[in-house]
Amino acid sequence: MTAGEWLLLGVLSIVWGASFFFFKILVVALPPFTLVLGRVGMAAIALHLVMIARGAPFRMTRDQIGPFLLLGLINNSVPFVLIAFGETRIASGVAAILNGTTPLFTVLVAHFLGHERLTPAKIVAIALGMAGVIVLTGPGALRGLGGDLTGELCCLMAAVLYGFGTNYSRRFGKMPPLTVVTAQCTSAAIWLIPMSVVVDHPWTLAPLDARTWAAWVGIALPSTAFGYLMFFRLIRTIGPTNLVLVTLLVPISALLLGALFLGEAITAHALAGMALIGLSLAAIDGRVWQRLRPARA
Numbered sequence: 001m002t003a004g005e006w007l008l009l010g011v012l013s014i015v016w017g018a019s020f021f022f023f024k025i026l027v028v029a030l031p032p033f034t035l036v037l038g039r040v041g042m043a044a045i046a047l048h049l050v051m052i053a054r055g056a057p058f059r060m061t062r063d064q065i066g067p068f069l070l071l072g073l074i075n076n077s078v079p080f081v082l083i084a085f086g087e088t089r090i091a092s093g094v095a096a097i098l099n100g101t102t103p104l105f106t107v108l109v110a111h112f113l114g115h116e117r118l119t120p121a122k123i124v125a126i127a128l129g130m131a132g133v134i135v136l137t138g139p140g141a142l143r144g145l146g147g148d149l150t151g152e153l154c155c156l157m158a159a160v161l162y163g164f165g166t167n168y169s170r171r172f173g174k175m176p177p178l179t180v181v182t183a184q185c186t187s188a189a190i191w192l193i194p195m196s197v198v199v200d201h202p203w204t205l206a207p208l209d210a211r212t213w214a215a216w217v218g219i220a221l222p223s224t225a226f227g228y229l230m231f232f233r234l235i236r237t238i239g240p241t242n243l244v245l246v247t248l249l250v251p252i253s254a255l256l257l258g259a260l261f262l263g264e265a266i267t268a269h270a271l272a273g274m275a276l277i278g279l280s281l282a283a284i285d286g287r288v289w290q291r292l293r294p295a296r297a
Contacts, residue, residue, distance in 0.1 A: 013246045015227045017253025022219035029212045031200040032084035037192040042220035044185035072187025075165030079158035089151030098155040100133035105163030106244040129248040129280030136273025166240040173236035181228045248277050
């Protein structure tokens, strides 16, 4: 990957890492279906307004309806709801470890679909990355595994769906990212509207305060609309295997944001976890090892 692509990957990890802050506020006040509907719905409205302002309002052909509905289902609505529900039952450290398995599922799906070959270097890199996430979140988080099987399965299923969704996103690589993200968020909202109405009865919820509304807008615009614009810009240049490395960077971003804005301490095991994740990224990139080989020779 180029320096610019690494920079975009880092920015993406920050905006997705920030969603942890917003989620901590929202999950207390909103049920999962309504929370996620607001996230993708507000993002879809903002993206439609951007397209209208650019003089190219969104249009979907009959042939595109099915693929876009599937994209919104497996890349947004279902995994978002699974994570929202799962994190109401398990600790955030356990959720981070389970979410850290996303690169593994992405690489496996890419291999079996013939998109990218599974190599020993990728296996080693993913193992290092997953170990880094475990160390970063704290060894104590492992003891939480098995505490609530339902919540853990929800987060694990979300990681599996992200593996399929990231690979499926390749088929939209030739389309403008703004068009794809608008279609994805709109489709996800279409799936979630009936679920929110039937299950959550949002009209019965207590009025939200300004802090909750700010968090809802934050998770919708920077973390979803802007984040997925970068996602679809990157996927056509670096592929799903490299792109999903952002999942390993997100815990680092969340940790650094917590230290910066919430005064949370960065422990020694967190630094060790960051180092392992750094080794994982270097192994995937490959340039460090290529430079070391001539030196050894």
